Amino acid sequence: MSVPTATSAPVRPATSPPASGAAVSLRGITRRFGHKWALRGIELDVALGDLVVIQGHNGGGKSTLLRVIATAVHPTAGTGHVFGLDLRRDAAAIRESAALLGSNNGLYEDLSARENLQFAARMLGVADARTAIAAALEHVGLTSESDERVRFYSSGMQRRLALARLMLREPRLLLLDEPFNALDADGAELVNALIASTRGRGGAVLIVLHDDARLTQRPTASYTMTQGRLT
């Protein structure tokens, strides 16, 4: 499917409060790494239920933007809110409701798939961890290989396991960085199902893609990111 033509982000004064019901609200967000500006004055609103796609060339700042929203990286300047919570002050609270699937899978290679999920479940405080882990492994098709060390997994299996980790909870904001990487057709379906279920619960999804051909849902907004600017 094709993504709608890139549209400009709505611009509001930097002092304006986050919109009511907004999942993400960024005003003038910048981020610098050394002398390089990764983000330059980002203005972005994502409403509950939205699916927002960000495309652009390598090094354009797409992943940095997701990392800022996920609170993995602090902005150099500007203000940002996720569900009305301040990106800087309320980072811990934001992490309770936002989940990021980064370009790296963030797995421990010396642990088995099950142990990786057990660790994630304990960190997330999942109530019935055993059931949730079994269901997640079943869902991504890794049950029979769940006791093997991740080191011996193919890149596609590792990506599936990273998806299973996302399924241990129900985040209200899903941030996906090239989620289809290394996945086969079945794996791509898992990503699309995850996006659909998050939106179905009233959550929002922000997704960074090079190629939107495997995205089956129509985005509510689509942007292009070039040299740290969102257009």
Added chain:
Amino acid sequence: MSAMAAWSRVRAIAAKDLVAERRAKANVVAVTAFGALTLLVFGFAVGPDTATLRATAAGILWLAVLFSGVLVFHRSYQLELEGGALETLLLYPGERWEIFAGKLLANLCVILLVEVVVIPLSLVLYSVAVPDTWPALLSVVLFGTIGFVTLGTFYAAMASRSRSRDVLLPLLLFPMLVPVLLAASEGSAALLVGDPMGDAGTWLRLLVVFDVIFVLASLFVFEHIIEA
């Protein structure tokens, strides 16, 4: 409830690190062997004189633990850097100090395991008899190790994101370790060769004070270090 959740996350991080360390058996074995080898090499450097060996035993023991520890601290964060796990770890709910506390706990277990081998070996190699005051010696070892591991875990986090982390960690850590190393080796030496002046108690109290300061300061500052 929040304290219980925090403690659960601390234990989860420590358990995860220990399982990974157990899987990579070569690391623990290599670190312990390195500590033993350090004792041996220093022993040759000091010479065959028994009195000199005994007098230097405590200092050399702590140096062996220190050199072995640097390898353990490196490995502790290397686990997180492989496959981008550190970012995922930082994005779990909870406070940053919980990550530090979990890593501290795991590193403490590994270093104590190394000491279980290295300390008896040092007594044999340096012809030192087990003193009557061995409980006090164990206290010095324990509190010295806590201080050492706290600083090591903290500075390894600081160095972990640098490309020159292998060199940076000893450069940052060794100067900061001087008070702990001094108190631990002096306290141990006093107990191993006899303590007529009752110095060991003073060194032990000093170690406890260092530990309290270092642990609290590290827990407080870790957030700024790991997010830098």
